[in-house]
Amino acid sequence: MFLIIIALLPLTLVSCAPWGTQSAGGWSGTAVHDGTVYVGTRDGRVVAINSSTENLEWSYSIAPATALTSGLACSPSTVSAAIYTTPIISGDLVYIGTYSGQIHALTIDRGVERWVYPRIGSIGAIVGNLVATNETIYISSSDGMVYALDTTYGDPKWDTEPLADKLWTSPTVGDDTLYVSTFDGHIYALSLETGGLLDWSFESEAGFASSPVVYEDTIFLGSFDRHLYAIKMGSDVLEWRFPEKPADNWFWASPVVDKGIVYAGCLDGKLYAIEADTGRERWSYLTEDQNGKPSPIVSSPVLTDNLLIVVNESGTVYVFNLGAELGNDAVPLKIISIGAAVRSSFCAQEGLVYIRGEDNWTYAVDINEGEISWKLDLTKKEE
Amino acid sequence: MSFGEVWNLIIANPILNVLVALTNLLGGSFGLAIISLTIIVRLVSWPLTKRQLKSSKAMQDMQPKIQELQKKYGKNKPKLQQEMMKLYKEAGINPLGCLWPMLIQFPIWIALYQSIMSALATTPENLLNLAQRLYSWEIVSQAIPLSSQFLGLDLGQTALEAGGLGLLLAIIVGGTMWIQQKMTAAPSVDPRQASTQRMMTLMMPLMFGFFTLMFPSGLALYWAVSNIIGIITQYFVTGGWGYLKFRSPFSQH
Numbered sequence: 294m295f296l297i298i299i300a301l302l303p304l305t306l307v308s309c310a311p312w313g314t315q316s317a318g319g320w321s322g323t324a325v326h327d328g329t330v331y332v333g334t335r336d337g338r339v340v341a342i343n344s345s346t347e348n349l350e351w352s353y354s355i356a357p358a359t360a361l362t363s364g365l366a367c368s369p370s371t372v373s374a375a376i377y378t379t380p381i382i383s384g385d386l387v388y389i390g391t392y393s394g395q396i397h398a399l400t401i402d403r404g405v406e407r408w409v410y411p412r413i414g415s416i417g418a419i420v421g422n423l424v425a426t427n428e429t430i431y432i433s434s435s436d437g438m439v440y441a442l443d444t445t446y447g448d449p450k451w452d453t454e455p456l457a458d459k460l461w462t463s464p465t466v467g468d469d470t471l472y473v474s475t476f477d478g479h480i481y482a483l484s485l486e487t488g489g490l491l492d493w494s495f496e497s498e499a500g501f502a503s504s505p506v507v508y509e510d511t512i513f514l515g516s517f518d519r520h521l522y523a524i525k526m527g528s529d530v531l532e533w534r535f536p537e538k539p540a541d542n543w544f545w546a547s548p549v550v551d552k553g554i555v556y557a558g559c560l561d562g563k564l565y566a567i568e569a570d571t572g573r574e575r576w577s578y579l580t581e582d583q584n585g586k587p588s589p590i591v592s593s594p595v596l597t598d599n600l601l602i603v604v605n606e607s608g609t610v611y612v613f614n615l616g617a618e619l620g621n622d623a624v625p626l627k628i629i630s631i632g633a634a635v636r637s638s639f640c641a642q643e644g645l646v647y648i649r650g651e652d653n654w655t656y657a658v659d660i661n662e663g664e665i666s667w668k669l670d671l672t673k674k675e676e
Numbered sequence: 677m678s679f680g681e682v683w684n685l686i687i688a689n690p691i692l693n694v695l696v697a698l699t700n701l702l703g704g705s706f707g708l709a710i711i712s713l714t715i716i717v718r719l720v721s722w723p724l725t726k727r728q729l730k731s732s733k734a735m736q737d738m739q740p741k742i743q744e745l746q747k748k749y750g751k752n753k754p755k756l757q758q759e760m761m762k763l764y765k766e767a768g769i770n771p772l773g774c775l776w777p778m779l780i781q782f783p784i785w786i787a788l789y790q791s792i793m794s795a796l797a798t799t800p801e802n803l804l805n806l807a808q809r810l811y812s813w814e815i816v817s818q819a820i821p822l823s824s825q826f827l828g829l830d831l832g833q834t835a836l837e838a839g840g841l842g843l844l845l846a847i848i849v850g851g852t853m854w855i856q857q858k859m860t861a862a863p864s865v866d867p868r869q870a871s872t873q874r875m876m877t878l879m880m881p882l883m884f885g886f887f888t889l890m891f892p893s894g895l896a897l898y899w900a901v902s903n904i905i906g907i908i909t910q911y912f913v914t915g916g917w918g919y920l921k922f923r924s925p926f927s928q929h
Contacts, residue, residue: 317799377800420800458823461800476821500821517820519812539817543807560807591804636804
């Protein structure tokens, strides 16, 4: 019996240990629309915050579609109501995909559920952000399939065969085409209308870590081989790969492109500015945590009013002036710390950057004043 | 440095990176990588295993003497214990020596459990955390992300989720453990001791069969291969099936 106990204890303890593996908690980011901030919380709710009054307007709880609890109680095999997708707003509805494999459409004014897809059961876990265009919402799922739904009623328009083991990246719309990147190193081009695979696809030896970004006729995305790739649409040949020697970690976050420059954050803590045509580095900047150590950039940078905003995992916000003279654009205008870890995507409007911290607070950072304007505890329910 | 950081630095990260590198070397098969790692672990712990097997063989040879002592001092437990310890000491055997190879394997089991969950990135957090735990070896970065499929099993899923194949794996883990235990467990003359021993020989395989259903199949694969290697080495080192007796259904007794 002694042997059994000593064999059982370490395994049981380790599956619950904080330094062991991590269960699905979600990293939903913020979206802002007409002065209201929408965000998914770590306890499976979507909330709307009035940015002026700094109050919670409404909260909507998502119940897990299938609470699979095989394995030990605290093992990561438990499917929770975690939310990884950032809410998107189209018309009078806000949409969110859940790790339990459902898409919820809620009214933006009161958070009342308009529809849920699928109406019964669930699809694979949704991790990549949803995309809405032309009254259609596009979803990539952990079952490897891409789904297209009608935005008004949630009726299915089409779905694909599995394109990969799982899809955790977000699809991207470019012209009449939907581009999907996979962990096994493929980029697929799908018809927006039918979901059918188009003639062109791209295959790489390394898997793609980030969602594709379309700029003019080129797709930019990060890879697990610690490079950023540029691929001309319709071409089988790689346009360029940055840097020449692999970076110190993955390009996890999707880059942003502005005026011919690609801004890419890397998990090695560096922000790179790369010429979109040539793949040549313009400048790079090492972001750090409070102790001066490099801190990974997990969230995609955001562009607003000629400003580039970058937030690293340690919760430090960097603001770069892209209108500055060449050379000075690599020097941050402002560096502000929110004091909480950040893994979610964030948004900015009218001088405020809205960030959801891993501590489950939402922070509004005033980039002009260089300080936190307000913050709200997302664990608090409506008053 | 916290305990978790030290643990990751010294045990968990090396095992994780070796697993990922092996996966790349073995054509992207995570299952083959686990089997190879099991063989490596068995090779590294071979000096301890050899000592354990030798001690087991010596105990096997001493059985007539032990049975004699049990008959002689059966009713006087303290005296029996004393005489048996004396006998072990004279023969240079540590009766608890067989525990060490098992105890040494615990950190490996724990690290392997974490590595499997981390390497297979069963949750998005695990995939992101993996980035900070991988070495900058090309052989490692080329292998990411890993495929969890092996012989029809999803190595990141529990055997319970895997259905029939998972159940088969649980039976293999329990069965091989039972064989291994039967090979080493010396029968006792004392009826109470014999009963405890019978229960232990049955309970351990049952418990591990149960663990197999609850933990990722990748860990169960490690247990199964480790047990099979254990049986083979035991067979060759101790020169046979030990205390495991195969009775023919046609025999008279």
